Amino acid sequence: MTSDPLARLHLTGVTKSYGPIQVLHGVSLRIAPGEVHGLLGENGAGKSTLLNVLCGVVTHDGGVIEVDGAPVQITRPKDAAAAGIAMIHQELQQVPELTVAQNIFLGASLRRGALFVDHREQERAARRILAALDPDIDVTAPIRDLRVAQRQIVEIAKALRSKARVIAMDEPTSSLTPKEFERLVEVIRVLTAQGVSVIYVSHKMDEVYRLCQNATILRDGRFVTRVAIPETPLPRVIEHMVGRELAHAHHRSFATDRVMMEVRDLTRGRAVQGADLTLHKGEVLGIAGLVGSGRTELLRLIAGVDAPDRGSVTIEGTAVSGANPRARIRAGLGLVPEERKRDGIIRHRPVTANIGLPAMDKFTRAGLIRKGLLHKRSQALMREVNLRPFDVTRPIGSFSGGNQQKAIIGRWLAAGTRIYLFDEPTRGIDVGAKAEIYDLIEKLASEGCGILVVSSELPEVIRLSDRVLVMCEGRISGSLSADQISEANIARHAIPAG
Amino acid sequence: MSKALTSLPLISRIRFRDAGTLVGLILIAIVFSFLSPSFLTLPNLVNILQQSSINACIALGMTLVIISGGIDLSVGPVAALSATLGAAMMVAGVPVPLAVLGAIATGVACGFFNGALIAWGGLQPFIVTLGGLSLYRALALIYTGGTPIFGLPGEFRAIANGTLLGLPGPVIAVGVLAFVAWVILTKTPLGEYLMAVGGNPEAARVAGVPVTLTKLSAYMISGGLASIASLILIGRLGAAEPTLGNLWELDAIAASAIGGASLMGGRGSIVGTLIGCVILGALRNGLTLLNVQAFYQLLATGIIIIVAMLIDRATSGK
Structure with a gap:
């Protein structure tokens, strides 16, 4: 030496x-x-x-x-x-x-x-x-x-x-x-x-x-x-x-005119004030804004994790109310949270348990969990999203951030979720897994799911979104259609006036 | 978590932990079998199971509560309250099955009260059940005026004192309950929810787990099992004392912990808890056979609990 x-x-x-x-x-x-x-x-x-x-x-x-x-x-x-x-x-x-x-x-x-x-x-x-x-x-x-x-x-x-x-x-x-x-x-x-x-x-x-x-x-x-x-x-x-070249992908749109979810006047304290938005079938709606502009809070209100002061969320024509994530999940909505460790994973439980959690009824017969079915379904889903290492019986806490994220997304795939709320979907995730998650979001859109994506990374918002809402100080300050999406336009709406 | 063990699948790790508890039990059995010839005889082994059955019954519920991230300190007084109410009903001529159901309902109701304050009220389990510990004991003492209730009907006592296939009634009853608890924990959504709520309550809520109902269920099951334990006891004694069940909570927590339940929640095993109960039972039985004073038995119990936790830490936990 x-x-x-x-x-x-x-x-x-x-x-x-x-x-x-x-x-x-x-x-x-x-x-x-x-x-x-x-x-x-x-x-x-x-x-x-x-x-x-x-x-x-x-x-x-x-x-x-x-x-x-x-x-x-x-x-x-x-x-x-x-x-x-x-x-x-x-x-x-x-x-x-x-x-x-x-x-x-x-x-x-x-x-x-x-x-x-x-x-x-x-x-x-x-x-x-x-x-x-x-x-x-x-x-x-x-x-x-x-x-x-x-x-x-x-x-x-x-x-x-x-x-x-x-x-x-x-x-x-x-x-x-x-x-x-x-x-x-x-x-x-x-x-x-x-x-x-x-x-x-x-x-x-x-x-x-x-x-x-x-x-x-x-x-x-x-x-x-x-x-x-x-x-x-x-x-x-x-x-x-x-170990391979990443294909440079361009945005593909699968948006339709059919309304999937309507949010009206959603308000909670000063964090979110009078938020209105409409999400269509097959649409990826980006939500941009500075940290603290109320993006995460808005997603949590829509997901029913926090209770709003006022306002309504209507999914496929049916109004859902209260702070009850379970009811939202039944209505077809799923949140992929930013703070994975705090709000996402049950660390000691295997990937299978983490996947099955929201949709236990799908894996239960006569009151008993069909472990074999859950295992098979988890394996199929995780193979699709390329879980590494590919072992669904391992505790989810032993996986890297990107792979934990894949399992959390897999949880909603298993539940048959139609509306996905992604909060910083690639935070702390490496380049390769990032591309995989972008592909997955695009695939969900192509299958007719509605998708909200909150992200601090402008290239990510621009890469993924069909439309972009910009938040500033708790309000939706701008709405950009496909041809208006640009870093400059987002920045213009994101910064408080005056 | 030692790194070597994190890489193993969780399922085999839990079994690994249970196997460790079993090794502990076998070691204790070997030591006693050398010290006392009557230890490793069939009647004495049945005796150990019988002596462990009440603690096991309590510990089953305790394990579920601990896995959900809570603790139930009120099990002893809940047992006393439901035993005295059930006994009073029997003495008053209420049919035995009805009185038994009444006693169990009392326990479940106490559990509901604890669980409601914890799950809906957002109060800390330790404090709520500490309050319950005094409250339920007081109710039992006030109701009975502090005197035991005698004269339980023979048909009731026959269940607790009878045998089936050579096994005492209580052992069979607790065995069945343990199987049910094991099924609940490992095979039903409630079990998965208990693990999730204890492991990470916020993530469980976001994932749509009915957190409130899950916690409530754990305390109600614990209350119900406490009353069943008390029925076993008064069936054997023939009388219901309002002071029965003193310090039951500590033995149950000890058995759960020896069996691998984490007081932080999210982890635990019914099989481990049962072995933990038998370890405590075998220890007391063996020391009694050796004519060791009760004071030293207490000392040994304390040492076993601490040694079990040290081994746990050294082999699996950081």
């Missing part, structure tokens, strides 16, 4: 198996000091496992990890911290009730004497670290009062406090606005200027091209290649990730 003095972090031949299943097959990674390095691959490619190895959550079986040319043993999170490796998780690991300063010094509090925490000194030190990152953050404010973007910066400050030399960021922008992303770009510049290396994991290729100098591509737990960015063109990178 030759040690590389130029590398801040150097991994060679890292392997990891869970029981009989090998998930990392000799992965290598080399990052220079001050470099931003992309770690790319589809869900299930091994990115998360590799990050978990690096931060000591998972112990690798073989291979060598070197930091600044010296081999390090990482078997516990403590070892990773000692080696100067920190991780910014997608779901931030903070204590919401504690202050910014307390969170930054969590587990390493500054003491006055042996017993007492020196809050004043902690705040002073926290302020010093944050000055370079985001001086607007109040170190005495509780974390729960901060926006997600600020919490993230606090987490980065915590990494700097622990003298991290490598900071791994897992999907750092999944809940950031474009403006907040710019702030993050600035913060990453500050980090790299101090010689800190950044591992950047993201499915958003424009960010990778904006930030990274190099990227390592993984597929099926194997190292595929290391590429220079931006010299390597995007199609080439994607080809490495998915």
